[in-house]
Amino acid sequence: MTQSTAPPPRVSLGVLFYEFLRVSLLASGGGIAWAHRIAVDRRQWLGDAEFADIVSVCQFMPGPNVIGIAVCLGARMRGLRGAIAATAGFVLIPGTAGFAIGMLWFHHTGVPLFRNVLAGISAAAAGMMIATGLRLLRPYRRRLPALLFASLAFAGIAIGQLPLLLVLLVLTPLSIAAAAIARQPAR
Amino acid sequence: MSDPASVGRLAAHLALLSSISFGGVPTVLPDIHVYVVGNGWLSDRDFADFLAMSQAMPGPNMILMMSFIGWKVAGLSGAIASACATFAPPCAMYFLAYRLWDKFRDAPWQKIARAGLAPLTAGLVVAGGTVMARTADISWPAAAVSAVAAATLLFTRLNPLWVIGGAGLLGAFGIL
Numbered sequence: 001m002t003q004s005t006a007p008p009p010r011v012s013l014g015v016l017f018y019e020f021l022r023v024s025l026l027a028s029g030g031g032i033a034w035a036h037r038i039a040v041d042r043r044q045w046l047g048d049a050e051f052a053d054i055v056s057v058c059q060f061m062p063g064p065n066v067i068g069i070a071v072c073l074g075a076r077m078r079g080l081r082g083a084i085a086a087t088a089g090f091v092l093i094p095g096t097a098g099f100a101i102g103m104l105w106f107h108h109t110g111v112p113l114f115r116n117v118l119a120g121i122s123a124a125a126a127g128m129m130i131a132t133g134l135r136l137l138r139p140y141r142r143r144l145p146a147l148l149f150a151s152l153a154f155a156g157i158a159i160g161q162l163p164l165l166l167v168l169l170v171l172t173p174l175s176i177a178a179a180a181i182a183r184q185p186a187r
Numbered sequence: 188m189s190d191p192a193s194v195g196r197l198a199a200h201l202a203l204l205s206s207i208s209f210g211g212v213p214t215v216l217p218d219i220h221v222y223v224v225g226n227g228w229l230s231d232r233d234f235a236d237f238l239a240m241s242q243a244m245p246g247p248n249m250i251l252m253m254s255f256i257g258w259k260v261a262g263l264s265g266a267i268a269s270a271c272a273t274f275a276p277p278c279a280m281y282f283l284a285y286r287l288w289d290k291f292r293d294a295p296w297q298k299i300a301r302a303g304l305a306p307l308t309a310g311l312v313v314a315g316g317t318v319m320a321r322t323a324d325i326s327w328p329a330a331a332v333s334a335v336a337a338a339t340l341l342f343t344r345l346n347p348l349w350v351i352g353g354a355g356l357l358g359a360f361g362i363l
Contacts, residue, residue: 024246026348032312033340037347049305056304057288059311062208063277064249071281076289083282091274094246099254099266102240113359118243120332120358122323124351127336129316134341137309146306153310158317165209168307176303183299 008045011077017089019043020070024094031066033128036135039073046076052136060168067091145178193228194261194268201253201272206280212249212273219256228260250274329363 019038027034032055039045046054054076058068067090074086140146149171156167200222204215216238223229229237237259241252250270257269291297316337324330336350357363 026351027245032315033347037340049301052305052308053288053301054285055312056301056308057285058281059308060209061277061280061284063205063281064212064247064274067247067274067278068281071278072285075282075285080282083278087274087278091247091250091270094244095250095254095270098241098244098246098251099258101244102237102251102255103258105240106236115243116358116361116363117355118358119323119325119329120354120356120363121351122319123329123332123358123363124336124347124354126316126320126323127333127338128340128347128350129319130313130333131316131337131340133309133312133314133316134337136312137306140302140306140309143306146302149303150306150310150313153307154314154317157311157314164214164311167311171307172304175307176300179303180299183302 008077011043011045011082013078013081013085016074016077016082016085020074020086020089021093023066023070024090027066027125032069033125033132035066035069035073036132045073048136049139050076052139055136059164143182145175145182149175149178190261193226194257194265196226197223197228197257197260197265198268198272201269202276205273206276208277212252219253223256223260229256233259247274326363328357332357332363 020035023031023034023038036051040048040051054069054072055065057072058065061068067087070086070090071083074082074084076082078085137147137150140150153167153171156162156171157164201219204218205212208215220234224231224234234256237252237255241248241255244251250273253269253273254266257265257267259265261268288297320330320333324333332350332354336347336354339345339350340347354363
C-alpha cells in the first residue's frame with residue numbers, strides 16, 4: 001500500500017471536541033462507524049488506510065476501543081492537547097447526561113417504548129459497523145492473502161467466538177509474514 | 188455505606204481491570220460482576236438493570252455502567268471515581284502506544300506490519316458488527332434493518348441518521 005504520510009490538516013481543539021461529542025452521541029454501540037464517517041468521509045482528516053492504521057493500534061490495547069480512536073485521532077491531529085480535547089468531547093457531556101438520565105430512570109420504572117426504539121437503533125448500528133469494516137477492507141480487495149486473513153479474523157470472532165487476544169496473537173504474525181513475502185518480488 | 192475505603196477499593200479494582208480489558212471493557216464485565224456483588228455493594232438485579240440502562244444510552248456505555256456502580260457504592264464521588272478509573276488508564280496507554288507507532292511511521296517494517304494488520308482489523312470490525320447484529324436482530328425485519336443500514340453506508344451518500352431514525356420509529360411501533 002502506498003500511503004501518503006503528509007501532515008494532517010490543521011484542526012482546532014474545539015472542532016475535535018465537537019466532532020467526538022457527535023461520535024459519542026450518535027453511536028450506540030457502533031462508534032467506529034461514526035468516527036469513520038466523520039473523520040474520513042466528512043472532514044477528510046485522513047484516508048481509509050490511515051484510519052485502519054489507528055483502529056489497528058487500538059485493537060491491541062485494553063479498554064474501550066472507540067475512546068482509543070478519539071485519543072489516537074486527536075493525537076494525530078494536534079498531539080497531546082488534541083487527544084485530550086477529543087477524549088473530553090467523547091466522554092464529558094454524554095457521560096454526564098447519561099448519568100443524569102440514568103438516575104431519573106432508576107427512580108421511576110422504565111418505559112417499554114424506550115426499549116423498543118433502542119432495539120431498532122441497535123439493529124441499524126450493527127449494519128453500519130459491518131459496512132465500515134468492509135470499507136476498511138476495500139483498499140486490499142485485490143490481494144488474496146489480505147482477504148484470507150480478514151476472513152479468518154472474522155470467523156474466529158463471529159463464528160468461533162474465540163477471545164480477541166487469542167485471535168490477534170495467532171493471526172497477526174501470520175498476516176504480517178504474508179504481507180512481507182508479498183512485498184519481496186516488488187522490490 | 189459511602190466510606191472512602193470502599194471507593195478506593197472499587198476504583199483500584201476498576202483501574203486494574205480496565206488496564207487488562209483487551210477487546211473492550213465487556214470482556215472483563217463478568218469479573219466486575221463477581222467483585223461488586225461479592226462485596227455486597229450491588230444485587231444481581233442492580234447489575235442487570237445498570238447494564239441494560241448503560242447499553243441503551245448513547246455515549247460511552249461502559250464508563251456509564253461503572254459510574255452507576257460507583258454511585259450505588261458511594262454516591263456521586265463514587266460515580267466520578269469509578270468513571271475515571273475506567274477510562275484514564277486505557278487512555279494513557281492508547282496515547283503512548285500511538286506516539287510510539289507514529290514515531291516509526293516511515294520505517295520499512297511498519298509498512299509491512301501495516302499491510303498485515305489492516306485486513307485483520309477490517310475482519311474484526313465486520314465480526315464486531317455481526318456479533319452486535321446477532322443480539323439485535325431478533326426478528327427478520329430487524330435483520331432487514333441491519334442489511335439496509337449496511338447497504339446505505341456502502342452504496343449511497345445518504346446520511347445514516349435517516350436510517351437510524353427510521354429504525355427507531357419502526358421499533359417504536361413494535362414492528363421489529
